[in-house]
Amino acid sequence: MYDPSEPRICHIDMDSYFVSTEILRYPDLKGVAAVVGGGSQHQPKVMADGTRQYARLKDYVGRGVVTTSTYEARALGVFSGMGLMKSAKLAPEAVLLPTDFQRYKHYSVLFKNAVRSIAPTIQDVGIDEIYVDLNGIPDDVRTIAQSIKDAVREATEGLTCSIGLAQSKLVAKIASDLQKPNGLTIVPASAIPDIIWPLAVGKVNGIGPKASSKLNTLGIMTIGDLAKANPALLQETFGRTYSEWLLRAAHGIDRRPVTTERESKSMSRETTFDRDLHPKGDRERLGEIFTRLCIQVSEDLKRKGYVGRTVGIKLRFHDFQTVTRDYTVPEVSDDPVVIRRAATECLRRVKLDKRIRLLGVRVSTLERKDPAQMRAPRQTDLFDSV
Template sequence: MIVHFDLDAFYASVAQRDDPSLRGIPLAISGRSRRAVVLTASYEARPFGVRSAMPLYRALELCPELTVVPPDFTRYRESSQRVFAIFVDGARAVEGLSLDEAFVDVPDETLDGAIAFAQRVRARIRDEVGLTASAGVARTKMVAKIASDMNKPDGLTVVPPGTEADFLAPLPVGRLWGIGPKTQPRLESAGISTIGDVAALDDARMYALFGRGGTFYRDLARGIDERDVDGSRERKSISTEETFEYDVRDEARILDLLRLQADELARDMQAKHLRGATVGIKIKRADFTITGKQTTLAVPTDDAGAILAASLWCWHRSGLAGVPIRLLGTRIASLTEEPQRELRLF
């Protein structure tokens, strides 16, 4: 049995936990620049139509009384670490998807055992961390993840073995893994509006709609998913980026930001005992076109100076000096926990 846990409105809930004056009011976590977007909206803000990834100006139009609080990633990481320590306690494997959600492989393979585990973990998160988590209990990963979203916030949804197809059948086809916003309208125009419609496809129509990957989607729609919880899953990269309030072409300001981003990434990796061998930058121009450049170090590093040197090399290779840009980011990948001798070569 698998349990998918998802912390409710994570960033907003952390803010409300730490500041009682924010409880019970419409709240958004966001920057305050002209181009800021909502990172998380509290459940009090959602009836107004405020949602994650919405431009902040639009959220304020929908909810003029919205309280806006800047993000505090140090607190989010600390809370996430405490929650994941609870996940690990008594689990066979934990596969983290982000700071606020994970799959957990439950040692007790009975349905009652999995339910008891989910209830125990949710109670500990509430009592020890001061947050709430919704959970889905099922035999497969996809069904457990969909189930955890059915009764938010602070809900528990159980899908007994053998009922997966019936549980999935009436849900919109967009809830099926791999069906994105571009594919969903195409399927709906072909008369496929629910997951049950996908499950009922014959081979010929399945191939016409999905190509060679059709069997995979049809199996998922029928509740068939043999993927295990992968407790060895490693974080592939760490990144940071900033959207400028106004387009920037001043190279001195750009280089200062690259320095700050290198320092931030180095602190993050040192705290996690990680080193990275690939450094890249992401540049979004005023016309929204995106340019990326990356380079590989001779030896993995967690040193801010080495990261900065590599990101500066990438910046000069981009050829965008003097071009107005709206976003700049730095990323380090090819992460390893193994200690290595430091060399500043790339």
């Protein structure tokens, strides 16, 4: 039955998404500590007897990061965003799988279409997550959520998602993370003190590591501490705009609607060279141009107040063959260093054996930059870290 008092803003997040789509084709990895990362190297080998042999984390050498880990790998301390070589110290025997973005995009479309068949008001916020407004759907939210899960599982050959339901996007997003995998967490406004307040402040999307540690030094560890914090003290540390936002966030107040249209889909910069450049012979010059494009895209994003999650490159060779590659970073960013690193990951997946006439860098899956990220512009030395 439809009950208008039920929370109807929904956040849906696919469970350990990349690695789960890999397990669909490698079912022998079910229940195994495994990660996806490190570009397209380390393809599984099929042995004479038909069994597969996988690379292990300890085999990896390079600067790649974990894009997703199975829950078994997380139990060993291996999480997305962690360097692969660092995670090898924690879980040397964990299986390492190459990234296959075509595959993740394919299942992403299936997942989103499945949800759309039940609840059409969807805001796309990433390859594996969406907000959905369930207002106007004539059923109770538990029933709708269950139909969504069933539809997603059916459409994706068995992938699971976790659902958070609340009166705001901010609380729904926290809620979807509370009972992973295959969770359903409903947090009506009246339950915020019980369910949300005991959590660490960093669980709020918009309170990043820097703001978290500042809050911690003020003795504010949990979202509940923040809700009860002295507004004057917060304002002294964070300025008026962000401190007011922090207090609203702690009380679960967030009036942003689920918006079905993106204001802006992507931002990109590209350049055609005056002469075709050789990937080896002109390596240094290409590197400089590549860096400059990343800085320009980063500046475009900052000027317009966006952060993005997907970094893509475009290469056109002298024979006009054009290739594109995408890489999704664990956290939205406008940081030129993050963009450059992700673009480098993309580049690793291109066979560079011909002269190049055009190079482009794009950031997509954009979101409006939130106040926390606006507070702490990161001073980085780009040339140190690329």
